[in-house]
Amino acid sequence: MIARPFAELASVGTAVPPGVLTNHDLMRTLDTSDEWIVERTGIRERRIATPDQSVAMLSREASAVALERAGLTPADLDAIVLATASPDRLLPSTACDLQALLGAHNAAAFDLGAACPGYLFALTVAEGLIASGQSRTVLVVGAEKLSTITDFADRSTAILFGDGAGASVVRPSSQPGRGLLSTYIGSDGRLAPLLYRPGGGSSDPISEKVVCERSHYMKMAGREVFKAAVRAMAEACDEALTRAGVTADQIDLLVPHQANLRIIDATAKHAGIPMSKVMVNLDRYGNTSSASIPLALDQAVAEGRVGPGSLVLLVAFGAGFTWGSAVVRW
Numbered sequence: 001m002i003a004r005p006f007a008e009l010a011s012v013g014t015a016v017p018p019g020v021l022t023n024h025d026l027m028r029t030l031d032t033s034d035e036w037i038v039e040r041t042g043i044r045e046r047r048i049a050t051p052d053q054s055v056a057m058l059s060r061e062a063s064a065v066a067l068e069r070a071g072l073t074p075a076d077l078d079a080i081v082l083a084t085a086s087p088d089r090l091l092p093s094t095a096c097d098l099q100a101l102l103g104a105h106n107a108a109a110f111d112l113g114a115a116c117p118g119y120l121f122a123l124t125v126a127e128g129l130i131a132s133g134q135s136r137t138v139l140v141v142g143a144e145k146l147s148t149i150t151d152f153a154d155r156s157t158a159i160l161f162g163d164g165a166g167a168s169v170v171r172p173s174s175q176p177g178r179g180l181l182s183t184y185i186g187s188d189g190r191l192a193p194l195l196y197r198p199g200g201g202s203s204d205p206i207s208e209k210v211v212c213e214r215s216h217y218m219k220m221a222g223r224e225v226f227k228a229a230v231r232a233m234a235e236a237c238d239e240a241l242t243r244a245g246v247t248a249d250q251i252d253l254l255v256p257h258q259a260n261l262r263i264i265d266a267t268a269k270h271a272g273i274p275m276s277k278v279m280v281n282l283d284r285y286g287n288t289s290s291a292s293i294p295l296a297l298d299q300a301v302a303e304g305r306v307g308p309g310s311l312v313l314l315v316a317f318g319a320g321f322t323w324g325s326a327v328v329r330w
């Protein structure tokens, strides 16, 4: 077997729509309060896309930044793996729309559905494509327009989600020891009904009934999801560290999925990583599902919290249930 790392993250780029929806805005239509939302989740505001700001358009903006930072052009890409739970259309994939928008004519493009850890699942696929020799330069994208699948009449979910996109260029490791030191992904489909969209797919196609029942929107058993998230993120941190052969005290920054500050707190505590070494930006963006980790990582790079040589632990959990983690030497 070839030794890791096979692949490195050459860059990260992000895009968010300019429209801001604050907790105070939500209080106008929902029986909720800024205090409740901040205390239970840590979220203060989220970004909401307009109808013409599609997932593909947000992805294009994020990808253009990631490509420029890697010193590449769209023609250099030979694969695009786009993780999303809110594709623009059900057919074809949003990845193909992105390919067309970028003009990435040499790339095979496909979507990946793994909800919030989607970016980590896509990184894992990109690493495999590179290790097998199938691809050399892969664009990994996590992009969402969750505002279109969120029920803004349901206070238990409307307060959580936001829109955004993040992209990374993944390529063969350029220096010994630089890149993805470990990846870990897992799932438990028995728990699907705890966080799902019951209607609107091929088992219950879009119809007047689906729309009236609002079953095309996300439904979530928050407390159960919370408990499972804490358990799975803790286990995923342990697994990524073990696979990378490093210990928590060597980690420079933990970049967790931005779903809930209490889940992040519990994850950091379990891993034995102080909050001073944890990236948190959910106060500004809420839960952007597969875009969450690249949005946090990009901010960490911009703030100088991640730079050449930094050891970074990524971890996420979401609908499925799915979870994933990775240790990256930047």
Ligand code: ACO
Pocket (backbone or CB within 6 Å): 031, 032, 033, 036, 037, 040, 041, 085, 115, 116, 155, 156, 159, 195, 221, 222, 223, 224, 225, 226, 229, 259, 260, 263, 287, 289, 317, 318, 319
């Ligand atoms: N404002 C005010 N009160 C509210 C609100 C609100 N927005 N939402 C719920 N409440 C009420 C409930 O009705 C309940 O009232 P009751 O006690 O009178 O019945 C009370 O607050 C407590 O409700 P809980 O659901 O138990 O609140 P909890 O502390 O669990 O917080 C939350 C809810 C924030 C949703 C939390 O459970 C959570 O973050 N869950 C995990 C979500 C998550 O991580 N998702 C990740 C995956 S997302 C993906 O994959 C796309």
